[in-house]
Amino acid sequence: MISTEQIVIRLCVAALLGSVVGLERQRRDWAAGLRTHMQVCLGSALVMIVSAFGFSDILGTPHVTLDPSRIAAQVVSGIGFLGAGTILFLRREVIRGLTTAAGLWTVAGVGLAVGAGLFLAAVVTTFLTLIILALIKPVEKRLFNQNRQRILKMILYRRQASLQSIRDILENNSLHVAQVVIQRGDKPEEDDVEFILTRDAALNNITRAAEQLREAEGVREIRYADDEA
Known part of the structure; x- marks a missing residue:
């Protein structure tokens, strides 16, 4: 069973990493901003902790097996509903919010990684997400501004x-x-x-x-x- 200290650390790290990505979206005044990204990352971490350790007391029961990935897998598909809410169809062939939706999906993955104790993977993913959202955007504008x-x-x-x-x-x-x-x-x-x-x-x-x-x-x-x- 995971220790109380590890539970607190993992949940706090998840909220922190979610806030880092959320700050970038909040700066651009998107509906899914700081609090939304923090909640998604924190909730995903909690789901992963519950999925991996929440049923350890029944493992000794005959004919009972545990698949930690089953509950966590629902986060990956379920986050799509939240992401869909950030996508705006302004008019024909003009859609906004895809990047924010993708960011929410990525933040959910970060939360799952933190919940599983994969801190290095979570931190690296958060760092790369910030590069994609903040630093790649000016390059994209310069290359594709004519479009x-x-x-x-x-x-x-x-x-x-x-x-x-x-x-x-x-x-x-x-x-x-x-x-x-x-x-x-x-x-x-x-x-x-x-x-x-x-x-x-x-x-x-x-x-x-x-x-x-x-x-x-x-x-x-x-x-x-x-x-x-």
Whole structure:
């Protein structure tokens, strides 16, 4: 049977390693942040401890065998439900939250490793996860920035704004519109409109167009964003 000291150490280490990954996600303001990652890692460690040591008192019973992996295996599949909750389908072909979902799945594995006493594997995995989440991201942006869509988000007064005039301003600034998404706003007289630009849209042109759009009739708010996975 595992000692009380080992139980406390393993649970604390799991919470600590989960918080390290959670801090990176919290910094980017994701719903699954510090507390979520800590809970996933801590809970996984507890499940692993229970799976490996929680039934040791019945091992001497005839015809009873113990498979420590059976309960732990449910964490790997069960964490998928939590990960699915972090994935957002913003619109067709645009999905966000996959990286956070993958991080939760990895943190669950870290918790299982700590619960099993594999501290080195857990620490190395946490370190590599941080590298993937924090340090690889700038490299990914530099290499694949040309594949990202640029989006102008606007809140328009429905009766005043002209979509055609807005599109003309964008075209005059060499910004070509690939798609327009219109949704009803929070107020009855407003619409939330996204102008999804072609991938060759230059940031300087977007800034210049935004200055002109500020003076366009019916435009209440303008926001700029890049799509990220």
